[in-house]
Amino acid sequence: MITLDADAIVVGGGLAGVAAAIAVAQAGLSTIHLAPPGPPDRRTSALMMPSVDYLRTAGLIDDPEAVGNPLTQIRIIDATPRLLRAPETLFDASEAGLTAFGWNFANIRLMERFQAVAAKLPNLSVRDASLAAFTSDPDGHRLTLSDGSMLRAPLVVGADGKKSLVRSASGFHARETGFKQAALVCDLELGRPLGGASVEFHYPKGPFTLVPAGGTRANLVWIDDLDVLKAAQASGQDALAALFSEKSQRLFGAIAIATPTHVFPLSTLSVDRAGARGVVLAGESAHAFPPIGAQGLNLGLRDVADLSAALAAVDRTRPDWAIALSEDYASRRASDLARTGGMVDTLFRSLLADMLPAQALRAGGLWALKLMPALRKQAFSIGMGGR
The missing domain is CATH 3.50.50.60 (FAD/NAD(P)-binding domain)
Structure with missing residues (x-):
């Protein structure tokens, strides 16, 4: 035995x-x-x-609350130069009867x-x-x-x-399946706080996302081609902070890099x-x-x-x-x-x-989410892991 x-x-x-x-x-x-x-x-x-x-x-x-920071809003901004751009869309947890979508830990x-x-x-x-x-x-x-x-x-x-x-x-x-895109992550100190809003700037090669981490701190997740991220990482702190300010459309004041940056493939x-x-x-x-x-x-x-x-x-x-x-x-x-x-x-x-029909579908989808509360509620459930 x-x-x-x-x-x-x-x-x-x-x-x-x-x-x-x-x-x-x-x-x-x-x-x-x-x-x-x-x-x-x-x-x-x-x-x-x-x-x-x-x-x-x-x-x-x-x-x-003793461990993390509440996520009460999700803000999506189409920052692409595409012909068909999606509308800026704001999802608020209160629409779903929640105090928060979740917490950032x-x-x-x-x-x-x-x-x-x-x-x-x-x-x-x-x-x-x-x-x-x-x-x-x-x-x-x-x-x-x-x-x-x-x-x-x-x-x-x-x-x-x-x-x-x-x-x-x-x-x-x-x-x-591997992608040519990678992700750059670090913490930032912002001139103006995000509050409870996670803000996603959608660029052609992927999103540039700021997630609230308490006070004026934000967690950055930036997705782009690997060579672009490596070049940005090697450019030095001042140049990188200036780039982050540009990619966040200068909505949050002066930006300082609070932690080392890390790049990993996707x-x-x-x-x-x-x-x-x-x-x-x-x-x-x-x-x-x-x-x-x-x-x-x-x-x-x-x-x-x-x-x-x-x-x-x-x-x-x-x-x-x-x-x-x-x-x-x-x-x-x-x-x-x-x-x-x-x-x-x-x-x-x-x-x-990059294809025009795909751009139209995506923009139309965000318009529908913006204008149709019932569809937004269903999207909340799916995004939060509803069974």
Whole structure:
């Protein structure tokens, strides 16, 4: 008889991985979390209210106001020189009967909260080793770690990112599409605050987005061709600040760069199924998108919420309970992953479209959203992760 080291092993030390490890342990399973240390994640995450509600329900945060900044408006400005331009459009959370669409959180602060919760779970053990090899047999899964040790468990949760070893070694088929665009991110200090408004300037190669981060600080996400971003990054602080002021149409006064800039390439990734054979995929192991529509971590937390539901529903007296759970999880995630993936891909490609019919469709769509409250309400629900 094979000796198992845990009921479940969660691989991946990012926010989705920590949230998944907590969810599995909270369901009563003995859990090992493989979370090798990495550099601090200085990005932010705009989490919509369903995600914030899940964090509260799972006990991962108490009051979002103590951790993040509310997002009460979304302002879209067509800054392209195209013949058919979309109207400036403002979405206000009050139209949907909400005080905020969501909250913008610093990932470092979220991680601190998640790790504090994890540390209080007696059935959750954290190892700082990474996964080196992964194999499966009828008795479960065998994981070889970077320190040479070996672990076995019937259930494995792969939350180990775009290059997931769990995904590839388990035989999941992934589709990845790279773009010539990249994203530049940093924090800015503005002369005038954004308030609660996330402001998106849509340019031909992608949006230039300012997200409120408290006071006069804003998180910048600028999408453009990689060579354009690299040249801007190399131009020096003064030239870069002047460029940021120009691209924000000088609406927010003097701009100062508050943190180092980082540039990373963009791609999409999807899988045919998010679970099978006692393995489930969560976070960027199962899906990855350009930073459009605030879907990245929101979708990852919906993965974890459905994992929690599958854990609550499974009969663990069955010898094949882990296989049954993985298939149930895949079924729960299928429609959301397909719908959100299609939405984000269509939106991103529409922002880059140069063809006149595509411009007309996009401009017409924003006019419809601007003028038709019922359509705006439906767009709110989809963008916030409505099922």
